[in-house]
Amino acid sequence: MQIIPANTNIPFMKIRWFAYLFSILMIATSVYKWVTMGDEKFGVDFRGGVEAVVSYENKLDIAALRAKAEEAGIKDAIVQVFHGVGDRFSIRYKAEANENAKGILESNLSFSDNKARVEKLDQVGPVIGEQIRTAAYWAIFWALVGIIAYLTIRFEFRFAIGAVIALFHDVIITAGACILTGREINAGILAALLTIVGYSVNDTIIIFDRIREHILEALKKSSRATFDLSKIMDLSVNETLSRTIITNMTVMAVCLILWRLGGGAVEDMAFALFVGGIVGTYSTIFIASPIVLALEHFGNGRLSRKVDK
C-alpha cells in the first residue's frame, strides 16, 4: 500500500517564496501576540500565583462559579473548564503563596447546596516563578546550542544554521498558536517546545542526509563536478516525501489522541506537540532546505568545496 506516489516531482524550491511569505505572516502574528500580552500569557509556573482545579458535588454552571469568585474577592480570576472525567474547573489568580489556600478556596467557592473540593493546587511564589522562567530560557538556549554543535559535526555549519532557523520558526509559531488559542505558557508547554526542538530536527536531518548522498554521487562522477544544489534539494525532498508524511502523520495522530483523550492535565502539552508536529513538517519541507540554499548563494557556493564525508 502506498499513500504518497513513488516518484513525485513537486517543485518545492520554486514554491519557497510563497512559503516564506506564509511563514513570515505566522511568525509576525505570533511575535506580536507574545509581546503585547505581557505577563498574562504565562501560567503560574512562570509568573507566580495560584492555580486550582475545583470539583463540585453537583453540576455547576461556569458563570455561577465566576460570579462566586468575584464575590469572594478573588481579583482577576481566570476560570475555565478542566477537561477530564467529571465536572471540574480550573481557576487561576495572582496571590502570594499561602499556607492554607486549599481551605480558604474551599470555603470561599462553596455554595450552600454545592460544596467545592480542591483537587489540585499549584501555588508558586514570585521569586520561584522568576527563576523557573530564567531556567526555561536557558534550557531552550542550550538545546539549540547542542543541536547546532551536533549538526555542524555531522554535516556542516551552513546546514546547522538552516536547521536551527527552521527550529526557531517552529517554536515561535507553536508558542504563538498556544497563546492565540487562549492557553497559558506553563511547564508542560515548555516541555513540548523543547521536545519539538529535538524532534523536528529529525526530518531536517533525513533530508540533509539525502542531499549529502546526492552531492557525493555527483562528486564521485567527476571530482570537479558542478551541480545544481537547488535541483538536488528538490529531488531529495521528493524522495523522502513518503517517509516524512507518514512518520509525521503517526506522531501527530498520537498527539491528537493524547490531546483529546489524555485529560486536562496533559491537554496543553499535547496540543503544543500536535501543532508543533504540523509546523515541523511544513518547515522541514518548505523552509529548511531553501534557507540552506539561500545561505549557499550568499556564501558563493562554498558548500560544493567543503563536503567531503
Place this chain on the structure above:
Amino acid sequence: MTVKQQQQSFFYGALLLISLMILAPNFIAEYLPTWWPGKKINLGLDLKGGSYLVLSVQTEEAVKSQLGQIAGSINNDLKKAGVVRGRQLNAREIELTSLGDRALVEIENLVRKNYPELTKGEIKNEGNRYKVTYRISEDKAETIKKDSVMQAIETVRSRVDYYGVTEPVIQRAGADRIMIQLPNVTDLEAVKKTIGSVAKLEFRLVYEASRTSPETASIKFPQKEGGEIALEDDVLMTGDVIEHAAVEISPQNNQPEVTLRLNSIGKGVFDRITGANVGRQLAIVLDKVVQSAPEIKVRIGGGSAVISGSFTKQEAKQLAVVLRSGALPAPLKHEEERTVGAALGSDSIKAGMIASIVSAIVVICFMAVYYGRSGILANACLILNITFLLASLALFGATLTLPGIAGLALTLGMAVDANVIIYERIREEIRNGASATAAIAAGFNKAHWTILDANLTTLLSGLVLFAFGTGPIRGFAVTLSLGIITTLITALYVNKFGFDIFKLRNSKGELSI
C-alpha cells in the same frame, strides 16, 4: 538458524523474560512470593496524590538570631563580673556598654577569649561609660547561614517523622531551600503548620516595677488569649534545654496541656530561676506570643514544667511535636506548593492509559495495513520496545508522571519513525531492482546513521529537559530519554534480527513490505 542467530534469539528472549519478571509486581503482586526480584513503578505525586512544597530558609534571620544569642550569652558572662549590658544593634553588630575603664578592659578580654568570631569595631566614650561595637565577620555569617539550612532540614525531617507520613522526601534544593514531598497525608494542613512553625520558646519574668532590676527594660508582648503583657527584656531560659514534650490531660480542668521534661542543664537553670523568683510570674513565650504566665509558687528542682492554656488537643499535639524537634533556626517562607488529590490523580492515570492504548492500537493497525507482514514485525518490535521501557523505569526507580505517560505515547510515535525510515528505503531499493535480501541489507545500512542522528538530537532535548526541569517535567524527560534508547535497540537490532529469521513473504513470494 545459524549459530549467531541462535545466540541473538537467546539474548533477546532473555531480555524479554527479565523485563517481564521486573514488571510482574505491577500487575500481579498478590500472587508473587516476597523474594520476587521485581519492582513496582514509582508513581509521581501527580498520579498518586500528595503535596510538593518548597520552603526557603530565611538565613538572614538565622544570623540575626544567632547574634542575639551571643549577645545574651555575653550579658550573662558580664553580669557575673558586675559589668553592664550588651545589646544587639542589627544582624551583624552588637554593642557592649561598660562602666569605667577597668570594665572596658574586662569586656575586651572576655570577648577576645570566648567569642573569637567577633571583631572589635569603634569605641564611643560617653562620660564614664564606654560603648564598644563588635561585628561578626561575613565568613562567620555565611557559615551560620549554611548551618541553619542543614539544621532546618533536620528539624523539618524530625517533625514530619513524628506525624508518621509514609515515604516523605525532604531534600535540599539550591543554596537555601528545602524541598518536601508528602504523599497523600490525611491532615496536610496540620503537617504544614507544624513544619513551618519556628517554635522558639523563651522563658521570661513578667515585668514588675518593684522587683525588676533597673537596668532591665520592659517589653510588651502579645498574649495568646488577647491583650498584651509587659515582660523583662531578658531571656532566662530557652527551648533548647527541653528533652521531651508530651500532651497530657490536666487532672484539674480536663484540658489538654503540654508537659516538658528538661535536660540536665535545663534542670539546673530552672532550679536557679524558680529558686530566685518565688512569687513572681514566669511567662512562657512561644514565637513571641505569651502562652501562659503562671506564678512560681515553689522552687522546682525536678526539671519538669507545664505549659497550659486554652489549647485544643490538636494545638497541644502540634506544640509538643515542635518542642520535641527543636526550634527552627530561622523562619521558613512558602515559595512553592503543588498538591494533587488522589481522586484527580487516579483519573489522570486512567485518561493517560486510555490515550496511550488508543494510540498504540491506531499505530499497530496502520503498520500492519501499510507494510504487510513487515508491519507486523515492526509491531512486535514496538511491543518489545514499550516492555523494555517500562522495565527500565521500574528497574531504575524512575518516577512515572502524567507527562511521562505522554512521553510513552510519544516514544511509540518516534519508534514508528525509525521503522518507516528503514522500510521506505527497502521499498525504494526494491523499486530500483534489488533482490529482497540485498534491499533489506541496504535499507538497514543506509538508514543506520540517519536513525542515530535523529534519535540523538531528541535525546539531547530529553537531557536538557531533565537538567532544567522539575517534578512532572522530569518524569517526561526520563521516559523520553529511556524511550529513545529502547527504540534504538528494538528498531535497529531486534528489527533486523526479525528480518533475518522470518521470511515475511507474501502469497506471491515477494517480500511483504
